[in-house]
Amino acid sequence: MKDNQTKILKITLTIAASLVAIMGIVYAYDIYFDLNLYKYGVYPQKFSGLIGILTAPFIHSTSGYSHLLNNSGPTFILTWLLFYNFRNIAPRVFIITFLGTGLLVWIFGRPSYHIGMSGVIYGLTSFLMVSGFLTKNVRVAGISLLVIFLYGSFIWGIFPQQNNVSWEGHFSGFTIGIFLAFFYRSELPQQQKYRYEVEEELGIEPEFEYWNETHSEKQGAGERDQPITPVHNDPIQVVYTFVPKEVKPKLDDHKTDQEEEYQE
Numbered sequence: 029m030k031d032n033q034t035k036i037l038k039i040t041l042t043i044a045a046s047l048v049a050i051m052g053i054v055y056a057y058d059i060y061f062d063l064n065l066y067k068y069g070v071y072p073q074k075f076s077g078l079i080g081i082l083t084a085p086f087i088h089s090t091s092g093y094s095h096l097l098n099n100s101g102p103t104f105i106l107t108w109l110l111f112y113n114f115r116n117i118a119p120r121v122f123i124i125t126f127l128g129t130g131l132l133v134w135i136f137g138r139p140s141y142h143i144g145m146s147g148v149i150y151g152l153t154s155f156l157m158v159s160g161f162l163t164k165n166v167r168v169a170g171i172s173l174l175v176i177f178l179y180g181s182f183i184w185g186i187f188p189q190q191n192n193v194s195w196e197g198h199f200s201g202f203t204i205g206i207f208l209a210f211f212y213r214s215e216l217p218q219q220q221k222y223r224y225e226v227e228e229e230l231g232i233e234p235e236f237e238y239w240n241e242t243h244s245e246k247q248g249a250g251e252r253d254q255p256i257t258p259v260h261n262d263p264i265q266v267v268y269t270f271v272p273k274e275v276k277p278k279l280d281d282h283k284t285d286q287e288e289e290y291q292e
Contacts, residue, residue: 036112044108048100051145054086055096066090069143070133070197080142081130087143099145102179106152113171114159117212125151125204132200147197150186153179154205162209165217 058065069084071077089095111118129147153175160172186199209216 036115040108040112040115043111044104047107048104051086051088051096051100051103055088055090058087059090066141066143069141070130070137071141072134072137072139077134077141081127081134084130084143085126085145085148088145089143095144099149102149102153103145105178106149106156106175109156109171109175110152113167113217117215121155121208121212122148122152124208125155125201128204129197129201132204133194133197136200137194137196142194142197144194144197146185147194147201149179149201150182150198151201151205151208153182154202155209156205158206158209159216162213163216163218168217 054065057063065083065087066089068079069077069087070080088099107122110121114121126148129151133142133147156175157172160169163169182198183202185193186195186202188195
C-alpha cells in the first residue's frame with residue numbers, strides 16, 4: 029500500500045513538473061530565437077486564432093519574467109492537487125478546462141492575442157474549491173480550504189481591471205471549473221461510511237447492540253439464563269463451584285437444601 033502511494037505521488041508530481049517545464053522551454057525558445065510566439069495565442073472571432081486554443085496556455089509574455097513566474101507556481105500546485113486527489117476524473121477535468129477556456133475566449137474575448145496558463149489556473153482553482161462544498165469528504169474539504177487560502181484572492185481577476193490582462197480567460201476558466209465540479213459531482217471522493225451507517229440506510233437491523241434494550245427484551249428468559257456449555261476441546265477448563273447460602277425452610281416446605289454445582 030505504501031509503495032503504491034509513493035508511485036502515485038511520483039507520477040502526479042512528474043505530470044505537474046512536466047507541464048511547468050514545457051512552459052519554461054517555450055518561453056526560453058521564444059526569447060532566444062525571437063520567435064514572437066504571442067501570434068499563436070487565441071485571437072477571438074478569427075479562424076487563424078483557433079490554433080491558440082491548443083498553444084496559448086504554453087505561451088507567455090517576453091517582456092520580463094513575471095508572467096511566466098506568476099503562472100508556474102499555481103500551475104504546478106493545482107495540477108498536482110488535481111491529479112493526486114481526483115485520479116479517476118483528473119485527465120477529463122484538465123483537458124476540458126484547457127480546451128474549453130480557450131474556446132470561450134475565442135467566442136467572447138476582445139480582438140487581441142490572449143496568451144498564458146492563467147485561464148486554466150482559474151479553472152482548476154474553482155473546480156477544487158467547489159468540490160469541497162459538494163462532498164462531505166474531509167480530505168476534499170481540506171483541499172478546498174487550502175486552495176482558498178492560497179489563491180482565494182484570484183477571484184478579483186475575473187473582472188475587468190487592466191487592459192493588458194485577459195480577464196475573459198480568467199472568467200472562462202473559472203466558470204468551466206464550477207461547471208465541471210457539479211457535472212462530476214457523483215464521481216468525487218465521497219465520505220467513508222461505517223458499517224452501522226450502511227446498515228441503517230439499507231434498513232438492516234444490527235445483530236446485537238449492547239445498548240439496545242429492545243434486543244434483550246426479545247430474548248426469552250430461558251435464553252438469557254442458560255449457562256454456557258464448556259468447550260471440551262479447550263486444553264484449559266475452569267470450573268466454578270457455587271454453594272448457596274443456607275436458607276431456613278418454610279413451615280410447609282419439608283424439602284432439604286441441597287448443594288448445587290454449575291459449570292461455566
